[in-house]
Amino acid sequence: MTTFTPTTSEEVLSTVAWAVAEGSPLEILGHGSKRGIGRPLQTEHTLDLSKLTGVTLYEPAELVLSAKAGTPLAEIEKLLAENGQQLAFEPMDYGPLLGGEPGKGTIGGVLGANLSGPRRLKAGAARDHILGINVVSGRGEPFKSGGRVVKNVTGYDMSKLMANSWGTLAVFTDVTFKVLPAAETEVTLALRGLLDDGAASAMALALGSSAEVSSAAHLPERVAARVADGALGSEAATLLRVEGFGPSVAYRIAALKTLLGKAGPLEEIAGEASQLIWRDVRDIRPFADGSEKPVWRVSMAPFHAHQMVLTLRMQAAVSAFYDWQGGLVWLRMEEGDPEAALLRGLLRKHGGGHATLVRAAPAHRAALAVFEPQPPALAALSQRLKQEFDPKNILNPGRMA
Template sequence: IGGVLAANLSGPRRLKAGAARDHILGINVVSGRGEAFKSGGRVVKNVTGYDMSKLMANSWGTLAVFTDVTFKVLPAAETEVTLAIRGLLDDAAAAAMAMALGSSAEVSSAAHLPERIAARVAGGSLGNDAATLLRVEGFGPSVAYRIAALKTLLGKAGPLEEIAGEASRLIWRDVRDCRPFADNSEKPVWRVSMTPGEGHQMVLTLRMQAAVSAFYDWQGGLVWLRMEEGDPEAALLRGLLRKHGGGHATLVRAAPSHRAALPVFEPQPPALAALAARLKQEFDPKNILNPGRMA
């Protein structure tokens, strides 16, 4: 399970990049040498030392096999309400999300589904108009108060709509699972992590050179892209990513020929690649764990 911990522990709480690793308290693993070892413990305050848990959680199973994992868990929210601002373009949506996340409303999730993308989540219940989504969770009176504060703050941004309970959860599940691009095709899909304020700018520049659909999670810090003409445009995308502050572009779906020819993960700088190679040599010198997964 080490291969997908950091990617899939987001769950309903919409944890951002790296947050899943922070919820792993302890691990027991077996390295490629056949050596069993452990790191961390069963409580938040445990012994100091090398933080192997975070290293292993992002290794995609290339360094060791997990035999035991201890997690810190959080209680499910009693109530959740999503405030949807309708009809915003990407730049206005980015500004609205930044304003909401910078407020005292304790927004737990912020995403933007552009026109037509919105209709592909929650069974089409949002309709075709663009939807900028802000989720608030907690006890009922607190949620009501914070939603009212957001309405006051964003009242001039555009038409507002409240979505509560199971309908809200369904929307966020589909956003998390990239439902808008789950169409059984081989059109390339990219998962891009970058500075939130730069995401929509990068997509705008990309659209001038390639046919692409996009939507935004994590206040725009996670951009899901689908290349509509079959070519992943890896060099173009990664070049634009560097020009817009850097980040990581992971090729999630593509035709087998493209996946075999392209680096699926963001290429590492030489110094970091050398460090990763030394770690691989230490933990799995015979390269028996997920060979070819990372490099």
């Protein structure tokens, strides 16, 4: 096996062009923090972008940052924090869940996997903040889309098209994101002891209010003990995050207390303690146990989520917790079988949704559809896109389908 480690976009281009000419597929890799997601690849060569690093443009006053694709996300977040700014979509770190080190994800991987975190309710995902890209297609051709200002899109928005493509359409060499000021104050209101159905109702009530809740999650009994180094204890915790200027946050927290006062015991968590809780929710720390027990990422309508989980628990041993007001459900299958047919069948019965197998033994990943199977019309469109951008199936072949 040959590993190519380009340091410039020109070297990326020459490597992909060589692979196309030779008909030799490439595994596209940053630091490998998400390598375990998708079907296992059988490629002879690897294109390692970990040396393609560096922030190429940062203008805090213009709220814009450009960086080479292999730049560590941790490095970018540190730079932004020093200037009181952030990537508002709060990209998650899959490293700990998949048995790797935290902080190894790259900015190119953020867009390739369309990452987001608990703030997605308010801020969206990576695709909603991308301004421009420079890439090399699977034809061995360079192209760029977008630019370095917010209003720059004419014709097709290729930047958004590349989001969630997992390296199967093109290789990123440089990406440009919109950045935003970080919140001055952060406070989390925790309701304790609610069951899943009560938590769903409480989160819906809070999100429907004028309190501008930026994140809403529910950690059932015992799951809560696995975040923030156990600071929450084992009792179920329904978490509502409010961010902004200090007086505004205080007013909105008071309004939430009045609104939810009868739902159960309330607890305020502020500052770094709040940040730690949401970072652990973001990075699926409750299930980052060093095992290969299958973990599913399920996206569905919040109203149906707890009902689906209840039905699933009647047929399989499963642990669960909820983010995005219940619109994102993390499931760990405790007996080692992913139960893919059962889970996807229940999704169809409970309003539909998408289930992605984000952790499993290689044998399970090879045998199952890791990503949600697409309806025939959408699958045909995806195949036409693949044919247009990577006709020889050079880039991450078979990872998604």
